[in-house]
Amino acid sequence: MRDARHPDTPFWVEPANVSGDRLNLDSVESHHLVRVHRAAPGSTFDAVDGIGGTYRCVLESIGESGAVGRIVERWQGSGELAVPITMLVGLLDSGPAELVVEFGSALGATAIDFVACARSGRPPLAESRLDRLTRIARSAIKQSRRSRLPALRSSGSLAHALSGLGGERRLLADPGGVPFMTVPRGRLECPVVLAVGPPGGFDDGELACLREGEFDCISLGPNRLATETAALALLVIIRNALCSNNLRAI
């Protein structure tokens, strides 16, 4: 009977509100737990902190400061891929950017940088816009039962975006490339960086920058894909390769 009421989707808990074997949901999440799911002391629920922790809890009390849960089980990295994936996506319109965040978060992106490219024709995203995208990412993480919230940012140039990266496997969506399975696989155990141009594509200077950064050119098929479609396709291909890799390692 307990499981019959156990909510299907975890609740969000700020990492600072997890302490020992207790956690404290904020007012919005508490309200959802108590009003929508009709949880009462003794009910169970799951919570996710966005930095890798998932917690099975028993609701202990509902007070002024929100619902308090007693942690009865915890997992680290639940629903996460074996290596981090950073997506550099040429800055694009709001609607497509939100789709990239929604689908990209569900599909395992660790970081998404909406890079203001030469052909993006606009400045990097403001903090308020990134906050809105972060709320979309948070919802996607909960729905998809991942445990890490992707870092969202918006670099002012591709050079700036690349300057912060280390020694990763780097892949560029490029119609002139080859499909992923035919590239010598290399080690997929290291972090992966994916780059997809803005509508209109990267310009020559940016492409030179990517060549210098040793990006492999990956073709995504015989027809033209919009930035958001290409970004998600490349992510799915790498996600699948990582999962296959893991399985072989077992």
Place this chain on the structure above:
Amino acid sequence: MRDARHPDTPFWVEPANVSGDRLNLDSVESHHLVRVHRAAPGSTFDAVDGIGGTYRCVLESIGESGAVGRIVERWQGSGELAVPITMLVGLLDSGPAELVVEFGSALGATAIDFVACARSGRPPLAESRLDRLTRIARSAIKQSRRSRLPALRSSGSLAHALSGLGGERRLLADPGGVPFMTVPRGRLECPVVLAVGPPGGFDDGELACLREGEFDCISLGPNRLATETAALALLVIIRNALCSNNLRAI
């Protein structure tokens, strides 16, 4: 100079309006060509007929019945994958269904059947709804430079959807499966059928039906994916495998 004005995206032409080396755009497409792209007699443009034909044209005249183009070059199957891909997607809400059509059309689906499953909780889509989805598909085909319009339908049950299919390679999105690369590849030269359950998943009767239909169970990764996300992920994986396959055959 001519190329500077050549529209980047092809125009839609009904197959019945292609005859010999002339084609006739309808009033909406003609208006777009002439008003938005400021085409004049002698300007070039491309047109796509949705049944595999792409045409490079020189605008000949603009009359009562729309723009008439003289065909100077033609291609068959431009932007298409090597084999047809049918998607059986458990019927879902309008927004996600539209995303499946938009992304699925760009990514190479040949047919999409929104199957009214036991857990879809609604009747199959009405014709008016399919018409709206077809307009979305047509726009996606043009933007993505494919040449075949996917067939859109909505079967009343999974059994009915399966009854119309022949001897294809069949894949089911299933968290209990294995990643695609680890499945013995089999022949990817034959048509592919992908099945993805509705929100809530296929029920036991439907799963039995799929087992009987010899669907291979494909895991899409370590976390839960919404129907629309799973559908697009499975399509991308197969698309990439087909493209890699082709390359090896060259």
